[in-house]
Amino acid sequence: MKVKKKLFGGFWILLLVVILAACSGDSEADGNDKESDDSDSNSDEQVTLTYARGVDTTGATEVLAEAFEKEHPNIKIEFQEMPSDSGEQHDQYVTAFSAKSAEIDVFDADVIWPAEFAQADYALDLDRFIEADDIDMDAYFEGTVKAGNFKGKQWAMPKFTDAGVLFYRTDIVDDPPETWDELIEQADELKGEKDTEFGYLMQASQYEGLITNAVEYIGAYGGAVLDEDENVVVDSPETVKAIEKMQEIVGSDFVPSNILNFTEIETESAFIEGNAVFARNWPYLQASSNDEDKSKVAGNVGFTTLPAGDDGSASALGGWMSMINRYSEHPEEAWEFVKFMTGPEGQKITAVDGGSAPTLVDLYDDEEVQDAGVTFSEPDFVEVLENAIPRPVSPIYPEISDIMQIELSKALTGDITAEEAAGNMQTKIEDAMED
Amino acid sequence: MKKRRFQLNEKQLGYAFVLPSLLLVFVVILWPVAQSFWNSMFDYRLNDPTRSEKMMDANIDLETYVDNYFFIESQLDALADTAVGDQDKQTIHEIEDGIEKHHSELISDKQVKEKVDKVDKLLMRYKPVNNTDLKYQKVDNDFAADYRKALSSYEQDLVAIAESSGDKDAQADFQQTADLLGSTNEAILKSNFIGFDNYKKYFKDKRMWQSLGNTTFFTVISVFFELVLGLLVALLINRTFKGRGLIRASVLIPWAVPTAVAAMMWGFLYDGQSGIVAHYLDVLKIIPGSSWLLSTGDGGLFSIILADVWKTTPYMALLILAGLQTIPGSLYEASDVDGANKFQQFFNITLPLLKSSILVALLFRTLDAFRVFDLIYVLTGGGPANSTESISVYAYKTMFAQQNFGEGSTLSVIVFLCVALISFIYVKLIGSELFAGRTK
Incomplete structure (x- = not known):
């Protein structure tokens, strides 16, 4: 009897708590009610902008900020360092922005974020600025501009770009493979030469990198995850072949x-230790594998476009906006900074001091840029960048990435077949888009 | 004699003294749980502006609405000029009238009109509307449904005109206005209160059951080994020998290492190419191959359990050691006199007297193990093939990576219920042992 009474008491307390919580549910976000009428921008006024990006070990960010401050003496740039892991950065940004924080003014976004951030109302649309300043969006690689576009508006300016390429040992391989089947054949055959242990390296852990790898296979065999109207089309014979x-x-x-x-980290260390003949990675590996201080294969590394499937070669678009x-x-001041950073002058600094590939096509003709990165003067590389395919663009x-990571990982461990993986991805992504 | 105006009796005074702690319990423990529970009843997603607030009734997102409304009129006027054929013109005028009618009904409320003007003023200066009260206006459910219906039928009308039009520019213009109406439609928000739908969803979700299964398996196995090893360690360091202080201190080191750091360290030790633990386990034929540990589901679970046992055995040992020290030495002396051997002493004196300490230690560890997050998140991230995902990792991914607070809260509440159940069972067990006859 006593127990029953106690239970009832507990129940009432809980009910009371729930009701109280219900009544005050909406009151949290009211604190930051700032209707600052006095900040009408005046060009002489001293303004400090906070610019956030991931850890930058190259020092290009400081050079960039200095060059900008010289041109705009009234704007000061304060740099806020974020974690180097893109996923962790994402989680920090969404936490700050969903609290409507004004702390960060300008930030760098991974190519996969703009649609989500635009939908969530975290980002300012840039169309008015682009129109007012007459920015020529055709001067950028088409894929990078598309990645920043959502529902017909431009939300992000391409800052630098990246695309998956195939690295190989020039001292072992005479004729880099043209197709995935040739790659399999050569990797099998050449494994073991010059003390190599492995024929081929890729990124197959259950994380975002698995998606970039998969998108490349799917693209090469003529499949896609979403079509242009955001319909899920992943369950196709092409995708099944790619997963197989x-x-x-x-x-x-x-x-x-x-x-x-x-x-990428394991791939890089195994490749520069001289353990592998072929490796799929981002272009940065070209610089690090030719760095004699840490690489055992310096001078013996070449790269080319990824092998082709039935539908040509495809490489996944990476990079930052x-x-x-x-x-x-x-x-307005923030736009000035974004314009500078993603314009020719800023991108040149990012390329020369930071070693990242520009998104402006014309910059590849610039001599200083060509000298800056071993890859930048290769017409092959520019072609890869031009044809890079974005990962599914969706808010x-x-x-979608989470679903694909799980299903692909299951297919790679052999838990499920390629058909099952494609089918599961289709139904699960469809469900997620509907709800 | 002075008459006291106000006096609490003993009972009331007692309550007054514990009131601060009761309030603290309420604020710190019950409040967050209730808040999570309340969140879990909504389809609540921070990154979707149509569902980024918890709403019991229909609302209008005034920021988007006012911004769009500003363009609707001028765009429709322009369309009326370019439209060929009386029928199209007629349709456009009907749309204009329809929207005007709904809009004037909306701002017929004086308060709403004030808000609309305020938002308009902010938007004119490109300022965001930060104030939630200003941004969202509660509206009548029927009115909202009616307005939405009207807008979507207008949108379809415009799309139909766009499709029938031969001129490409005109087609684009009609399509643009249709999209604008579509986005205005989305600014009129439905209530996102969905009751227990999230729970129904997860009840049928295989991934939830799998992660719950993983968590349970991890908890049972790791706590079992921690108990056995912890007991042995405690018995060892309870004896007097040279260097006991040093051993006692060093046993605690794994417990003192931050979990994330320990997980990184084990990640290197388990590495299939260069990990030393992986290498020796392979040489000793304990595991099928050095890459088995982190590349397979079973191996992943094994790795996590091993790392956890290494890390928390000292904690278990410490709790049991505390229990051992309360056993009076005279009992052992007496049993020596009676001729009991060491095993009889252990099973008849040590274990029975340790029972309550062990139960308390088990309670702590089980609850802790059930909420395992950092070790798994850092060591495997839930992979490969999602076979090591714990329920807390699943909740984190849903809540923070996908910003789905409704479903994430549902998962947290499920964790809470499981933990509550475990505590309930233990407290029943301990209660009968520990508190029997001592509470009074």
């Missing part, structure tokens, strides 16, 4: 036995 090719490579004995833990916080108190990209 991935399974074949992951299951072969010319890749490391723990390939399912490989990210610059965006403005919707709640920034100095949108629910994080969810």
